[in-house]
Amino acid sequence: MRHLMSGPMKAPTVVDFKSLQNLSKMIRKADLSWNLVEHLTKCLPEQFSLNGVKDDTISTLIVKPITRWPFYAFLGGAMFCLLASSTCHLFACHSQRLSYIMLRIDYAGIAALIATSFYPLVYYSFMCNPFFCYLYLGFITLMGIATIAFSLLPFFQKAEFRKYRASLFFLMGFSGVVPIIHKVILHKHQPEALQTTGYEILMGVLYGLGALIYVTRIPERWRPGKFDIAGHSHQLFHVLVVAGAYTHxxxxxxYLRWRDLKGC
Ligand SMILES: [Zn+2]
Incomplete structure (x- = not known):
């Protein structure tokens, strides 16, 4: 306010012009022989510890980074699943008709999450064996499309298709065992292959526990009415699905660290 009240107009001292004038000097003084490799490796996620990694490995890593699309496909599938689920729960109370449609979209979201969960596992495990890579990717993609179609198309909502719908979800989830066992056999000396298998087993346990709680309606079956607001089976189911997706x-x-550092 001072510059408005005291006669001649002065520029407000929002910007320190002196420091701006010094900035160009500071830039010139800065070490221009900035290490490009070091600069680029700073763009990697924190998990990418470069301790003990040789320089030539780092340059390979920067020259030939491994494709990210399978990882992004999984993230997209997980986001679609959670978005579909949130939309379902937000609008299901509107009417019986909308609740019916929303539930279908919720199922499609779960199918998309299961199908896309396979992409990083299959792609990064078999990227050096294109035959198995495309075989497993093709299989899970077809399974995913079939399950989403079964979930969405009204024709398949008839009672006689109920067991087929349930078995498609089960078959899709369970078929993950095949590429996982194949991966362990193929890369049994690779610590990352065993580490990711550990995560995949934990994910299977979390999803399985979620499905079990969903089907058995624990804990509200023991104390009906006590868990209507918080702690009922459907909430526990969603928490376990998020935990499973996070494990994955x-x-x-x-997988990314393994393939970035070692390639094929
Ligand atoms: Zn739900």
């Missing part, structure tokens, strides 16, 4: 995300980071 951690496995995805291990």
């Amino acid at each position: 995300y951690q496995a995805g980071l291990v």
Whole structure:
């Protein structure tokens, strides 16, 4: 306010012009022989510890980074699943008709999450064996499309298709065992292969526990009415699905580090 009240107008001292004038000097003084490799490695996620990694490995890593699309496909699938689930729970109370449609979208979201969960696992495990890579990717993609179609198309909502719908979800989830066992056999001397398998087993346990709680309606079956607001089976189910997806995300980071550093 002072510059407005005291006669001749002065520029407000919002910017320190002196320091701006010094800035160009500071830039010139700065070490221009900035290490490009060091600069680029700072762009990697924190999990990418470069301790003990040789310089030539770092340059390979920067020259030929491994493709990220399978990892992003999984993140997209997980986001679609959680978004579909949130939309379902937000609008399901509107009407019976909308609740019916929303539930279908919720199922499609779960199918998308399961199908895309396979992408990092299959792609990064078999990227050097294109035959198995495309075989597993093709299989899970077809399974995913079939399950989403079964979830969305009204034709398949008839009672006689109920067991087929349930078995498609089960088959899709369970078929993950095949590429996981294949991966362990193929890369049994690779610590990352065993580490990711550990994460995948934990993910299977979390998803399985979620499905079990969902089906058995624990704990509200023991004390009906006590868990209507918080702690009922459907909430526990969603918490376990998020935990499972997070475990899979951690496995995805291990795959990226492994393939970035070692390639094929
Ligand atoms: Zn839900």
